[in-house]
Amino acid sequence: MTDTPSADPRTDSKAAADPAAPQPLTVRAAIHAGSTSALQIQQVQVAAPGPGQVRIRLGASGICGSDRHVLDGDWTLPQPTVMGHEGAGVVEAVGEGVTELTTGDHVVMTWFYPCLHCAACREGRTWVCTGSRADECLLPDGTTAVSQNNRPVYPYLAVGSMAEYTVVPAQAAIKIPKDVPFDVAALIGCSVATGFGAVVNDAEVKPGRSAVVIGAGGVGLCIIMGLALAGAQPIIAVDVHEQSLDLAERFGATHLVNSRGRSTEDLADEVRRITGEGADYAFEAIGRAETIQQMPALLRLGGTAVVVGLPPQDSPIGLDLLSFAESGQRLLGSNYGSTVPARDFPMLAGLYRTGQLPIDQLITQRHSLDEVNTAFDQMRSGARGRSVIVY
Numbered sequence: 001m002t003d004t005p006s007a008d009p010r011t012d013s014k015a016a017a018d019p020a021a022p023q024p025l026t027v028r029a030a031i032h033a034g035s036t037s038a039l040q041i042q043q044v045q046v047a048a049p050g051p052g053q054v055r056i057r058l059g060a061s062g063i064c065g066s067d068r069h070v071l072d073g074d075w076t077l078p079q080p081t082v083m084g085h086e087g088a089g090v091v092e093a094v095g096e097g098v099t100e101l102t103t104g105d106h107v108v109m110t111w112f113y114p115c116l117h118c119a120a121c122r123e124g125r126t127w128v129c130t131g132s133r134a135d136e137c138l139l140p141d142g143t144t145a146v147s148q149n150n151r152p153v154y155p156y157l158a159v160g161s162m163a164e165y166t167v168v169p170a171q172a173a174i175k176i177p178k179d180v181p182f183d184v185a186a187l188i189g190c191s192v193a194t195g196f197g198a199v200v201n202d203a204e205v206k207p208g209r210s211a212v213v214i215g216a217g218g219v220g221l222c223i224i225m226g227l228a229l230a231g232a233q234p235i236i237a238v239d240v241h242e243q244s245l246d247l248a249e250r251f252g253a254t255h256l257v258n259s260r261g262r263s264t265e266d267l268a269d270e271v272r273r274i275t276g277e278g279a280d281y282a283f284e285a286i287g288r289a290e291t292i293q294q295m296p297a298l299l300r301l302g303g304t305a306v307v308v309g310l311p312p313q314d315s316p317i318g319l320d321l322l323s324f325a326e327s328g329q330r331l332l333g334s335n336y337g338s339t340v341p342a343r344d345f346p347m348l349a350g351l352y353r354t355g356q357l358p359i360d361q362l363i364t365q366r367h368s369l370d371e372v373n374t375a376f377d378q379m380r381s382g383a384r385g386r387s388v389i390v391y
């Protein structure tokens with residue numbers, strides 16, 4: 001990162017000019033700073049929304065494996081950071097020029113949205129947009145609306161949902177029906193979009209195709225839900241925790257394999273026993289080089305391995321290139337399920353409302369913001385399903 005934004009100066013001048021304009025707020029947030037994995041609940045200032053921005057009062061924030069990677073030092077981010085990127089809430093204030101949203105709207109936040117200007121966007125490939133600054137934890141104009149004693153604080157992936165309020169560009173807040181509960185809506189913003197999109201947008205799984213999913217946590221269970229809806233079968237869930245496998249069965253897995261202590265050969269034999277020749281698709285949803293590397297062995301000739309789990313920075317894998325090429329297999333990277341948020345979030349909310357995506361059943365724990373470290377500790381110990389912070 002080359003630029004160091006200061007706390008946003010527009011807030012004070014705007015408030016002085018128009019007393020009815022939204023004021024900056026002092027709110028509580030889960031802050032990551034230094035090398036400790038423990039978050040601290042601290043007060044931060046959240047500016048009024050600038051032009052094209054909205055301020056959101058959070059209703060819920062999911063606890064995603066990607067937040068855990070950051071806390072555990074797997075990836076480097078600007079600090080201090082407000083964690084959380086899987087959030088939903090209510091539009092509390094709108095900035096100048098925002099026409100598509102109004103105060104009181106219920107929204108899901110997205111950590112990736114198309115700029116509509118870069119080459120990829122102009123080609124219609126908005127899911128590989130290069131114009132968003134979300135991965136730098138900055139608003140598109142290079143600023144952050146969050147500060148502490150006039151020093152910048154960076155919202156993770158420009159969302160920062162582990163705070164009572166946040167400011168995002170209007171195009172990063174997708175309106176959804178008010179009858180979708182906030183905890184369900186929050187999950188649409190990462191795990192559901194990622195898992196469902198990996199199946200439907202990236203792998204384009206057709207009915208009757210076989211699939212194996214390694215890792216049945218928040219994201220893996222959404223992959224399984226997507227596979228079930230796409231008509232895949234058999235759907236083989238692989239995990240090291242029995243509780244995760246129990247949930248996998250509830251979401252449509254037809255076969256459950258506890259891989260604890262099993263070799264890749266042993267796992268491959270098991271998958272062949274179930275599928276005949278190996279799976280058409282394999283999805284890794286843990287983020288470990290070792291399990292990503294296992295995927296080609298589980299696939300049939302011409303099968304596709306989809307990397308959804310995100311490993312620590314600089315994690316190479318070993319691949320027998322001769323047999324990989326000769327087997328005609330494909331290795332596919334999957335980021336946010338190649339989601340187009342404005343198109344896909346309302347569709348996913350609709351599938352929840354009709355009962356086709358039972359997202360509410362993913363939620364196994366609800367916590368207050370003060371309990372955020374407990375939620376991460378439970379995730380590290382292999383707790384099943386998704387934990388959600390409710391505000």
Ligand SMILES: NC(=O)c1ccc[n+]([C@@H]2O[C@H](COP(=O)([O-])OP(=O)(O)OC[C@H]3O[C@@H](n4cnc5c(N)ncnc54)[C@H](O)[C@@H]3O)[C@@H](O)[C@H]2O)c1
Pocket residue numbers: 063064065066067069190191194214215216217218219220238239240241244259285286287288291307308309310311334335336337379382384385
């Ligand atoms: N590609 C993307 O756009 C994207 C989006 C969101 C999350 N992710 C990544 O997906 C991964 C999973 O996230 P999550 O929120 O589901 O995490 P999670 O902790 O909820 O799930 C991980 C699951 O893997 C299981 N597991 C752990 N070690 C295992 C092993 N050796 N073998 C089999 N199973 C094992 C755990 O029991 C758990 O069920 C993370 O790396 C996260 O960063 C990627």
Ligand SMILES: [Zn+2]
Pocket residue numbers: 064065066067085086190191
């Ligand atoms: Zn996530």
Ligand SMILES: [Zn+2]
Pocket residue numbers: 114115116117118119120121122126128129130131132
């Ligand atoms: Zn773009």
